[in-house]
Amino acid sequence: MFQGTGSSVGKSLLVAGLARALARRGLRVRPFKPQNMSNNAAVAADGGEIGRAQALQARAAGVPPSVHMNPVLLKPQSETGAQVVVQGRVHATARAREYQAMKPFLMPFVLDSFARLRAEADIVLVEGAGSASEINLRAGDIANMGFARATGTPVVVVGDIDRGGVIAALVGTRAVLEAADAALVRGFIVNRMRGDLSLFAEGMAQIAARTGWAPLGLVPFFGDARRLPAEDAQDLMDHLPRRPGARCRIAVPVLPRISNFDDLDPLAAEPAVDLILLRPGMPLPGDVDLVILPGSKATIADLAALRAEGWDTDIRAHHRRGGHVLGLCGGYQMLGMSLDDPGGVEGPPGCVPGLGLLAIDTVLAGDKRLERVAGTTLADGIPFQGYEMHIGRSTGADTARPLLALEGRVDGAVSADGRVAGTYVHGLFADDAQRGAWLARLGASAAPGSYEAEIEATLDALGAHLEQHVDIGALLGL
Known part of the structure; x- marks a missing residue:
């Protein structure tokens, strides 16, 4: 599972690129995002709607998109409320606080969809939502550590160096996680590095020392990402x-x-x-x-x-x-x-x-x-x-x-x-x-x-990019 230090750190793109890289190795790959919030949706092959990012990830994996790849989709309709789509179909409209109360009801649907994908794949790449450190929303969580704990899924935390403060973001994430959640985190990836990678070697070492997490990749900025459909x-x-x-x-x-x-x-x-x-x-x-x-x-x-x-x-x-x-x-x-x-x-x-x-x-x-x-x-x-x-x-x-x-x-x-x-x-x-x-x-x-x-050529290039800069062998070892 790939969780982020915040929104828009590049989780969706990393999952798409890894899906393409692993599929090219001959593995049966499925993408999965328990909960997504986006008005950019796609119609899945089985008839419902899912987030556009999961449709792109399915394409990267070489499989048709399915409603089970994104079982809960939130489509904002106002500043405080959203349409709740469950396994591809509109279930309800809820304000933010109302949605928090709905989460226990939604977790069985999330686990059902995840089990279906596990049954047909060699590996499922799970994308978290927002930030792993949103401890104010931890109770009843279905999108990040709540899902990881419920399924025993190992977690990799992704930080974005391009926005600045990545060391504090990653070390701070480790600091606020409760012990049982932190135990599931096995490593970290620093994304969107510009310039000389060697300049951040010491930064990677400091993050590893202060978190105890394995450094699994320092990924250079991938400029051709602009050629792929955007989620936001x-x-x-x-x-x-x-x-x-x-x-x-x-x-x-x-x-x-x-x-x-x-x-x-x-x-x-x-x-x-x-x-x-x-x-x-x-x-x-x-x-x-x-x-x-x-x-x-x-x-x-x-x-x-x-x-x-x-x-x-x-x-x-x-x-x-x-x-x-x-x-x-x-x-x-x-x-x-x-x-x-x-x-x-x-x-x-x-x-x-x-x-x-x-x-x-x-x-x-x-x-x-x-x-x-x-x-x-x-x-x-x-x-x-x-x-x-x-x-x-x-x-x-x-x-x-x-x-x-x-x-x-x-x-x-x-x-x-x-x-x-x-x-x-x-x-x-x-x-x-x-x-x-x-x-x-x-x-x-x-x-x-x-x-x-x-689009296909860009996904191939993204997969090759991650093959070069992410320790995929270590990821598979998890």
Whole structure:
């Protein structure tokens, strides 16, 4: 089990890289994260939803993603509350304190999923959540030491030297752990070292001496991590290169509950695209070619946030100037005439006006659709593969001009002038031909090569990177 001194120390990437390295050695590897908190989710092969990071780790291991790789997924809907997904299906919505009380109920599901993976694998790589030193949340814990104790899983603690203070973080983690928890920790890894590795040799020795943990790796910064799907929207913004001279400019408002933002990764990788992520306080540039409204975990709340920033006015002005707008899932719902939540799916029941750029009305009701899909764009017959992950149904005049043809049905809507479109399907731009067609409509060309092949090559490179800098033999010895 890989636990961290804090959030975002690189646990997800380390597990993905080790999964690829061990799979290339011929081992049957499975990733596992007892509890994840992320609005960037993926549809698993067995039909439910899991964190995007676990889907990437499954890909690194060469196996289909399963709901049992992330049995508890928390999807934040407000500052204090989240949707609780258990073994792939929505179980409840809970505020932070309510969730703490739910944990004893959730642990049997976590242990059941873990047992299933153990039964089919030579090794399970477990990723913790947040910090191993959150002793204020230790009672009832299912994500870190509580899980490790329940299963007797040996622990490696990961620290991030790039953020500074890694010696204090690791030694401090050892200091606050209770004895029975500390006994499970067998070693540590220092991640994201820049420059001369020998400069931290003494640091590694000091950490080992003060904690009693074995030094299992000093891992250099892996710059190509930016090519892999990010779990947190901040990671995407941190890694995004600006390309002022690019042929095509695409703007995306980053809303508080943005979800499934890996839809943007293939566009961010295109040299011909300047992808502009609008943070609060930034106006929409007047010369963008396309505005994308991404998915949202709380569509009505994010629509209010969009209006509070004045981006609704900017988007309408962009459209009046001849610009294009594309809505994905929650963004598609925002583009319509109205959004109705009669049962209070996202919050207090009510109906709000949409942006009025598509003649559709959306009702947030019914079961959540979780499905992998394939089809073609109706305008040009170009194939794609993707997935749906949404609650709600949209109807109205513009659905008579659907955007996509799926297997046995159609999806989405296109405005009468052809410049506004929306769809419930995620993953469109990962298809090379589909992405190329969208860019061609905007006067740009996609780079040669395959986006999916690049992901595979990056995972191979990450696996080789960890083979070189982590004592994998010692890890297997645990």
